[in-house]
Amino acid sequence: xxxxxxxxxxxxxxxxxxxxxxxxxxxxxxxxxxxxxxxxxxxxxxxxxxxxxxxxxxxxxxxxxxxxxxxxxxxxxxxxxxxxxxxxxxxxxxxxxxxxxxxxxxxxxxxxxxxxxxxxxxxxxxxxxxxxxxxxxxxxxxxxxxxxxxxxxxxxxxxxxxxxxxxxxxxxxxxxxxxxxxxxxxxxxxxxxxxxxxxxxxxxxxxxxxxxxxxxxxxxxxxxxxxxxxxxxxxxxxxxxxxxxxxxxxxxxxxxxxxxxxxxxxxxxxxxxxxxxxxxxxxxxxxxxxxxxxxxxxxxxxxxxxxxxxxxxxxxxxxxxxxxxxxxxxxxxxxxxxxxxxxxxxxxxxxxxxxxxxxxxxxxxxxxxxxxxxxxxxxxxxxxxxxxxxxxxxxxxxxxxxxxxxxxxxxxxxxxxxxxxxxxxxxxxxxxxxxxxxxxxxxxxxxxxxxxxxxx
Numbered sequence: 001x002x003x004x005x006x007x008x009x010x011x012x013x014x015x016x017x018x019x020x021x022x023x024x025x026x027x028x029x030x031x032x033x034x035x036x037x038x039x040x041x042x043x044x045x046x047x048x049x050x051x052x053x054x055x056x057x058x059x060x061x062x063x064x065x066x067x068x069x070x071x072x073x074x075x076x077x078x079x080x081x082x083x084x085x086x087x088x089x090x091x092x093x094x095x096x097x098x099x100x101x102x103x104x105x106x107x108x109x110x111x112x113x114x115x116x117x118x119x120x121x122x123x124x125x126x127x128x129x130x131x132x133x134x135x136x137x138x139x140x141x142x143x144x145x146x147x148x149x150x151x152x153x154x155x156x157x158x159x160x161x162x163x164x165x166x167x168x169x170x171x172x173x174x175x176x177x178x179x180x181x182x183x184x185x186x187x188x189x190x191x192x193x194x195x196x197x198x199x200x201x202x203x204x205x206x207x208x209x210x211x212x213x214x215x216x217x218x219x220x221x222x223x224x225x226x227x228x229x230x231x232x233x234x235x236x237x238x239x240x241x242x243x244x245x246x247x248x249x250x251x252x253x254x255x256x257x258x259x260x261x262x263x264x265x266x267x268x269x270x271x272x273x274x275x276x277x278x279x280x281x282x283x284x285x286x287x288x289x290x291x292x293x294x295x296x297x298x299x300x301x302x303x304x305x306x307x308x309x310x311x312x313x314x315x316x317x318x319x320x321x322x323x324x325x326x327x328x329x330x331x332x333x334x335x336x337x338x339x340x341x342x343x344x345x346x347x348x349x350x351x352x353x354x355x356x357x358x359x360x361x362x363x364x365x366x367x368x369x370x371x372x373x374x375x376x377x378x379x380x381x382x383x384x385x386x387x388x389x390x391x392x393x394x395x396x397x398x399x400x401x402x403x404x405x406x407x408x409x410x411x412x413x414x415x416x417x418x419x420x421x422x423x424x425x426x427x428x429x430x431x432x433x434x435x436x437x438x439x440x441x442x443x444x445x446x447x448x449x450x451x452x453x454x455x456x
Contacts, residue, residue, distance in 0.1 A: 001401035003412060006419050024418035027140030029167040030102040032428065039164060041070025041100050048087035049078030053108070058151050060158060069095065071104040071162045076126055077148070079109075085122045088129060096133075102140040105133065106161050109147045111175075123147075127173055134171040134451050135416045142170035142417075142451075153177055153440035160432040168425035170416055171451030177440045214242030215435055220290050222246040222282065224273050225297030227256035229397045230346070233423035234294055237431045239264040243292060246285070248273065273297050273323040279330020289338045292434045293331060295324045295345040295368075300399070302357045313360045320364035325371060332383055339384040342434045345372060346426075347391040347445055353454040365391070369445050376443030386442040388433045393449025394420045415450035 006026050008014040018025050030036065045055065045062040053075055055062060062073060072095060079085050092105070099105065107130050112120040126145055134143035144161050148154045154176045160166050161174075211217050221238045225231040227249035239245045245266035249257040254270035261268040269285055271278055282290075298320045301312040324345055331337045350358050351365025368389055376387040394400060394411040400420065403411065412420040426448050432438060433446070 001396070003396070003419060005409070005412075024413050025138075026413075026418035027101055027138070029140050029417065029419070030164050031167045031422070031424065032164040036164060039070035039100070039103065039162070041068060041103070042066040043071045043073060043162060044069040044095065046072060046074045046091040046095070047078070048074060048076040048091050049080060049084040051075045051078040053077055053151050055151065058158075059155065060162070068098050068100055069103065070100045071106070072099060073158070073162070074105070074107045077108050077110040079122050079126070080116070080119045082118075082122060085125060088126070092133075096137065099137075099141055102164075102167065103142075104162050104166070105137070105141065105143045106158065107143070107145045109145055111147055111149065111177075130173070131171045131451070135453075137416075140167075140417060142166065144170060145173045146176060147173065148176040150177065156432060156435045156437040157441060160428075165428040165432065167428075168417065168421040168448055168450050169429060169446065172446055174441070174444055174446060210436055211242065214240075215437070216292070216431075217242030219292060219436070220244045220246065220286065220288070221292035221294065221434065222248055222269075222286070222290055223294040223296055224248045226294075227253040227260055229399070230392065230395060230423045230426050231294075231296040232260050233427040234296055234430050235260060235264060235266070237424065237427035238292065238294075238434065239266060241431055241434075243434075246290075248282070249297070273327065274318045276326070278323065279327045279334070282327065282331060283334045283336040286336055290331065290336050290341065291338055292342045292344070293328070293337055294430060294434070295328070295343070297323070298346060298364075300358070300361050302361065304357050305359045308360065316360040317364050317367075320361065321367040321371075324368060328371070328375070332379065332385065337383065337385055340436070340439070341383070341385040342438070343375075343379070343385060343387045344430050344433045345387075345389045347372075347389040349391055349393045349447060349449050349452050349454055352391060352445075352447070353452075355454075372445060373443055380442055386433075386439060388441060388443065389445045390426055390429050390433070391445055391447045391449070392421065392426050393447065393452040393454075395426060395448075396420045396422055414454065415452045417450035419450065421448060421450055 009018050009025050042063045044066040074091055076088055109123050109126045112123050130143050130145040157176055221243040223231050223235045226235040226247040235245045235247055245264050246269055247257045247261040247266055248269045248271055250272055251270045257268040271281055301316050345368045347368040348365040350362045354362050372387050372389045379385045379387050429448050
């Protein structure tokens with residue numbers, strides 16, 4: 001369903017009226033398209049504190065000055081005390097107003113020291129600063145914090161956050177290297193090459209190049225619940241990036257699944273993901289193995305706990321959590337998910353912040369978060385596979401279109417961008433986590449919610 005309020009505020013009378021009444025004034029977000037693959041404008045590099053990062057070979061086309069930058073990258077990894085924290089203000093204060101509409105601000109922080117509580121305090125302060133700036137900056141601009149120690153491991157992450165692909169990702173703290181140090185970039189030894197432009201192999205390397213436009217070429221991706229909605233958008237985006245996509249959905253949706261698969265040049269797999277043999281069926285259907293596993297299938301059976309029968313509870317937990325646990329275990333143990341692979345599960349802000357009438361759904365999605373945080377270090381160590389999750393907020397789908405008007409409007413406006421996201425926003429985030437150069441991103445739960453006001 002179209003967001004008529006967003007359309008109205010884009011008109012001259014709409015801007016005048018909403019400004020006079022103090023109502024939200026969302027900006028139309030600039031998302032990726034073949035015609036507009038990058039933000040239009042320069043990327044400005046600023047520094048606070050004494051940084052040890054090497055930017056000369058970052059491959060990010062950074063500049064030391066720009067009149068109206070499309071993006072600002074602030075290296076605050078060298079902030080170690082309250083005095084140098086003031087340099088964050090000094091660096092950004094003069095340029096915030098000049099950042100282009102739908103522009104990006106990315107703050108780089110360091111891991112929190114276990115032995116220096118002054119450094120830990122001011123680095124933690126960057127989270128409050130970043131999230132607060134994201135809530136006030138407006139005009140479709142986003143603000144995120146990336147914690148890292150080596151820019152070479154963060155190339156895919158920085159390219160994503162500094163591009164139109166991250167239009168609905170704001171107020172996030174992403175750790176690069178928490179569990180991912182030394183992770184393989186993909187099967188056949190594809191390099192992680194973090195800070196280089198995708199496709200540029202290290203000097204003297206015989207590893208295969210990665211096509212920057214189709215980085216998943218030669219890889220197979222399976223998306224559950226992919227016959228429609230967010231799952232369909234994820235399948236489309238992974239196919240756009242070169243993956244051979246397997247579209248999995250329940251037998252009742254087989255016709256739709258085949259339609260999607262045929263359009264994308266992939267294959268359809270009609271399967272009840274809750275079946276005890278689902279993992280075996282998937283393995284049998286993929287004798288050559290799997291590189292990207294996207295757990296997207298999910299259902300809702302909303303009702304307040306006092307009125308919720310056991311069947312509504314168990315059905316949601318079985319689809320949204322138990323099936324994810326069973327199939328993940330089966331595909332790792334069988335070796336179907338190849339070394340250098342990626343697992344991306346779909347959580348939800350309902351699992352992070354809770355939501356009335358969704359104790360079953362919130363429990364299932366919080367369970368996905370627990371799975372990611374526990375499995376990520378072991379999956380990397382034992383299988384060289386990364387495990388991450390996306391947590392969508394209010395996304396414009398047929399399901400949210402059925403929500404009563406006033407609740408729907410509240411869902412749309414209660415975020416820093418004052419609008420709902422699109423399925424492609426979740427898909428682009430999934431594609432970044434699936435990227436062969438995202439091997440140092442592991443154990444992360446990234447909210448795709450426009451910085452929802454729920455649960456910070």
